[in-house]
Amino acid sequence: MELDSLYQEVILDHYKHPLNKKLSPTFTAQVHHVNPSCGDEITLNVNISDGIVTSVTWEGVGCSISQASTSIASDLMTGKNLDEALKIVESFSDLMSSKGTMAGDEDILEDGVALAGVSKFPARIKCALLGWMAFKDAAIQSSKN
Amino acid sequence: MKPMFSPAEIRKDFPIFSKVMRGGNRLVYLDSGATSQKPRQVLDAERNFYEQSNAAVHRGAHLLAEEASIAYEGARQVLTNFLNAEVDEVVFTKSATESINALAYSIGNSENGSRFALKAGDRIVVSEIEHHANLIPWQLLAKRTGAELVWFSVDPDGRLDLSNLEELVNASTKIVAITHQSNVLGTIVPLKDIVSRAHAVGAVVVLDACQSAPHFAIDVKALDIDFLAFSAHKALGPTGIGILWGRREFLNSMEPFLTGGSMIESVTMTEAKWAPSPKRFEAGVPNMAQAVGFAAAINYLNELGMDNVAKHEHDLTSYALKKFLQLDKVEVIGPKNNVDRGSVISFTIDGIHPHDVGQVLDQYGVAVRTGHHCAWPLMRKLGLVGTTRASFYVYNDEADVDVLIDSILEAQKYFKG
Numbered sequence: 001m002e003l004d005s006l007y008q009e010v011i012l013d014h015y016k017h018p019l020n021k022k023l024s025p026t027f028t029a030q031v032h033h034v035n036p037s038c039g040d041e042i043t044l045n046v047n048i049s050d051g052i053v054t055s056v057t058w059e060g061v062g063c064s065i066s067q068a069s070t071s072i073a074s075d076l077m078t079g080k081n082l083d084e085a086l087k088i089v090e091s092f093s094d095l096m097s098s099k100g101t102m103a104g105d106e107d108i109l110e111d112g113v114a115l116a117g118v119s120k121f122p123a124r125i126k127c128a129l130l131g132w133m134a135f136k137d138a139a140i141q142s143s144k145n
Numbered sequence: 146m147k148p149m150f151s152p153a154e155i156r157k158d159f160p161i162f163s164k165v166m167r168g169g170n171r172l173v174y175l176d177s178g179a180t181s182q183k184p185r186q187v188l189d190a191e192r193n194f195y196e197q198s199n200a201a202v203h204r205g206a207h208l209l210a211e212e213a214s215i216a217y218e219g220a221r222q223v224l225t226n227f228l229n230a231e232v233d234e235v236v237f238t239k240s241a242t243e244s245i246n247a248l249a250y251s252i253g254n255s256e257n258g259s260r261f262a263l264k265a266g267d268r269i270v271v272s273e274i275e276h277h278a279n280l281i282p283w284q285l286l287a288k289r290t291g292a293e294l295v296w297f298s299v300d301p302d303g304r305l306d307l308s309n310l311e312e313l314v315n316a317s318t319k320i321v322a323i324t325h326q327s328n329v330l331g332t333i334v335p336l337k338d339i340v341s342r343a344h345a346v347g348a349v350v351v352l353d354a355c356q357s358a359p360h361f362a363i364d365v366k367a368l369d370i371d372f373l374a375f376s377a378h379k380a381l382g383p384t385g386i387g388i389l390w391g392r393r394e395f396l397n398s399m400e401p402f403l404t405g406g407s408m409i410e411s412v413t414m415t416e417a418k419w420a421p422s423p424k425r426f427e428a429g430v431p432n433m434a435q436a437v438g439f440a441a442a443i444n445y446l447n448e449l450g451m452d453n454v455a456k457h458e459h460d461l462t463s464y465a466l467k468k469f470l471q472l473d474k475v476e477v478i479g480p481k482n483n484v485d486r487g488s489v490i491s492f493t494i495d496g497i498h499p500h501d502v503g504q505v506l507d508q509y510g511v512a513v514r515t516g517h518h519c520a521w522p523l524m525r526k527l528g529l530v531g532t533t534r535a536s537f538y539v540y541n542d543e544a545d546v547d548v549l550i551d552s553i554l555e556a557q558k559y560f561k562g
């Protein structure tokens with residue numbers, strides 16, 4: 001079924017058991033992002049020290065795609081250096097705008113490739129990007145602070 | 146007259162129902178609350194205008210200009226009859242959104258001394274169930290003028306709490322802007338007490354009829370309201386056309402919002418005088434083919450009979466509500482009894498986000514709306530991120546409801562597994 005290309009097992013797992021979904025008490029930057037078309041909201045904290053992302057934690061409400069995607073992003077970014085992390089975000093954005101023509105590089109995106117199918121459903125791309133854009137925003141703010 | 150109300154017959158007039166949807170399914174269109182589908186009669190009317198009569202209305206001495214003007218003014222007459230209004234009270238706009246914004250600006254542009262001139266201390270009353278289109282223009286008008294914005298609250302069953310009507314609509318109140326039927330909950334707002342209280346304190350009543358005028362008969366005289374807005378596209382008509390209706394004496398004493406061609410009586414290099422309504426509010430070459438299509442849609446509805454339309458939707462809603470209330474882990478958001486209630490059913494499913502519900506339903510050819518439905522304050526009040534909304538119209542039947550219910554069960558299976 002077409003739906004299965006959207007809702008991969010990995011996505012449903014992350015949705016039911018999201019990673020890092022508990023805001024850290026301290027942070028080097030905190031952002032709040034909203035998807036105005038559906039009302040989904042997340043708050044995301046990052047801790048970046050010496051150019052290394054030491055933690056990404058979040059809280060929020062949203063659909064399975066946005067929740068799973070944020071879970072995947074938070075896990076993937078933790079431990080990366082900032083430049084590397086931002087490159088990964090770039091690579092994920094490219095995948096999302098690929099209209100189903102890219103599979104995604106598993107070496108870079110890890111579980112993130114499970115979201116490749118989302119690029120065929122234009123209405124869901126924003127859901128998938130919510131956490132990644134929040135991370136990017138927070139990372140940039142943190143490096144300015 | 147069609148002999149019996151038959152959605153299956155009606156669907157034959159709508160080319161879109163021959164479309165094959167995801168998964169090879171037929172289209173089960175349950176999103177008429179967002180926009181309705183269009184019958185061939187409407188598409189033909191627009192095409193015929195372009196093919197036979199296209200010219201700028203009210204300008205030029207040629208045959209086409211004459212025919213175009215007759216068609217356009219004929220459309221106004223159709224809308225006038227539909228609302229039991231007067232013909233110079235019916236203003237064509239781009240949409241209900243434009244109607245309400247134009248009205249709010251016109252009111253805001255009133256000169257001191259006009260009954261519409263707002264100042265600090267004056268009051269605008271809205272409700273918690275408003276669509277953003279009937280909220281934000283009033284928020285901004287309040288900000289521009291220093292008036293205070295207050296609102297009726299919604300109770301847990303999705304009805305407006307009118308117990309503080311007298312307090313809320315007080316002597317300082319100038320405008321009461323309210324929806325006739327909630328696009329989220331289906332609640333039909335009881336207008337009688339609101340209108341008489343508003344008039345008792347000298348306020349005007351602005352009715353957002355987007356979700357009512359397409360679904361049941363409206364009589365602006367009987368309702369005794371002062372202004373009304375709705376869009377053609379939710380009433381089988383084209384996009385790009387809507388109505389602002391207002392009492393003649395009010396329209397003719399108000400400042401226009403858009404200015405330019407057609408809306409003047411005379412112009413010099415430094416000044417202009419406004420034409421009377423409706424021209425006063427129709428600057429520029431209007432959406433003529435769309436107005437003609439709008440009238441064709443209203444004629445189509447008239448042929449079905451608005452009371453038959455209302456009864457059909459009421460019966461279908463009863464059928465659907467009964468099925469919904471039997472579902473496990475599904476909650477209807479809004480009135481659960483079918484009294485003063487339109488054919489909109491919002492619901493939530495435990496553990497499944499509306500966006501995901503909509504996605505699974507789409508797989509079965511079921512088109513619903515998901516999210517906050519442009520009523521974000523209402524969602525916040527109800528403590529929800531959003532709902533899934535099914536809305537019915539003339540072409541829907543019990544079989545559509547059955548597919549909807551089956552698809553909801555499939556969604557529950559899908560997300561449990």
Ligand SMILES: Cc1ncc(COP(=O)(O)O)c(C=O)c1O
Nearest residue numbers: 240241242276278328353355376
């Ligand atoms: C209750 C209500 N008011 C206003 C509007 C705005 O209508 P339009 O977008 O056609 O201007 C809508 C449409 O969604 C509505 O449902």
